[in-house]
Each structure stands twice: as C-alpha cells, then as structure tokens.
Amino acid sequence: MVGKTIKTMEDFSEFVGLSRPTVSKYFSDPMSVRQKTREAIEQALKKSGFRPNIFAVNLNRRRSNILGVIIPNSTDPFYMALTRRIEMIANETGFLAFVLSSDGKAEMEDRAIKTLKSMNVAGAIIAPLGVESHHATLDELGRSVPLIYVDSPLDDTSSFVGTNNRQSFNLIVDYLCRSGEPPCYFGMPHVNTNALTRQTAYLEAMEQFRVVPEIVELTDSKSWDFERFGFEEATRILTSGQGFPTRDRALRQLIASPS
Incomplete structure (x- = not known):
C-alpha cells in the first residue's frame, strides 16, 4: 500500500x-x-x-470511552468552569468528554440527548432544563447508560450532584441577620427546580430566625442568561426609584450558583 x-x-x-x-x-x-x-x-x-475516527471506534465498542455532557448555556461562567473540570477528570481517567449545549431550548436538549445515544456514550452528565425538559427522552437515556444530573435534579428520584439549598440559605440568612439587616430575596428565572427550592429555603430560614421575609418582585422570565437577567432587573428596580427593601440576596446571580 x-x-x-x-x-x-x-x-x-x-x-x-x-x-x-x-x-x-x-x-x-x-x-x-x-x-x-x-x-x-x-x-x-x-x-x-x-x-x-474516534466516533466510529466507539460505536463498535461494547463500552465506549465517550462521556456525554449537556449544559444549558455554554457561555455561562459556571458551566464553562464545570465543563473544563469534567474534561480534565475525564482525560485523566481515559475518557473523552463530549460537550453539547441545549442553549436553553427543549428541542435542542432533546436533539443533544439523541446525539449522545447515537454515539454509544459510556455515561452522561446533564444540567437539565427542568421545566421544559422532555422527561421521557431523559428517562430513556437513563435506562441505557449511567446518568447524573448536575446543578438541578430533574425530579426527586434523580441521581444528582449540586448545592444543598436549605443548608446554604440557612448559613447566608444567619450571617446577614447577625451582621446587619435581614436579607430580601432576589430570585431567578423559573427555568428549573432551583427557582422554587431556593425561594422555599429562604422562606424557611427567615422563619427560623423569626424575621419577616421580603421577596423582590421580578419580571417573569425563562432566560438562561442569569447574569443579564440579574443586571437588567436590578437596573430596572434601582432606576425606578423603588429600590430594594433590605440588604439584597441578589449576589446569588454571581456567587452562589448560576441557576
């Protein structure tokens, strides 16, 4: 030859x-x-x-070395850091992380899941859209390969790695109440389970410390661009002359988690 x-x-x-x-x-x-x-x-x-062709090789393997990763926003700093870490660990253990973004769209998430299935991935790590996710497609993937959800679980039965919201908010509220004014709550777009669980955790913590909760009224949004949402909503509130009722919990947008 x-x-x-x-x-x-x-x-x-x-x-x-x-x-x-x-x-x-x-x-x-x-x-x-x-x-x-x-x-x-x-x-x-x-x-x-x-x-x-690495993909052709993996399709012919009984057990692929490709690890599928799906995130909702590839430009979000949190998800960028998360995928870099996953890629590093995957490489160290002989796997190849293949990252796809759903771009906050249910149809894109569905397409990404089907792509991972066609690639015969060894497993998947997914930050689900949650509210708009196609649960049946995710359930089908979970029956065929090991599947871990990150940032927010799909439901109460999901294998999940993420923040303990109740513990986090208890510590935050405790610190802010002891160091100054009780905090108000600046929420997030209602795109996944974190929106409700974090607000509930805030209310429970405020009740525990016997202070009146203050929830900032925000524009209804399904955006996954959390930093833009936080900036635009904070600007709207401040320029309207309304202001925030107490020390704000809006630092969640940049510190606690992206979602």
Missing part, C-alpha cells in the same frame, strides 16, 4: 499486515494485544500517519 492514502481501518489493517479484529482490539484497549503486535501497530501508525 505504499503511496496509497490510508483512510479506513481496513486500509490500515492491510498496511500493518494484521487482521481487522486485531487492529480494532488494539484501538479499543492497546494493552489487550501482545506487546509485539502493539509495537508493530504503533510503528505503522507513525509511518502512515493514520488516525482512526
């Missing part, structure tokens, strides 16, 4: 002089073939410059 461009696994198998199953076995796990065979394949790779 001298002078011929090697494009497929079949071409490479012929070039290296080994069977297609043996070459596939090497790409699935290099340590699964004999050392002599491994060395021959690695030398042939250097000589030919061949690089297999």
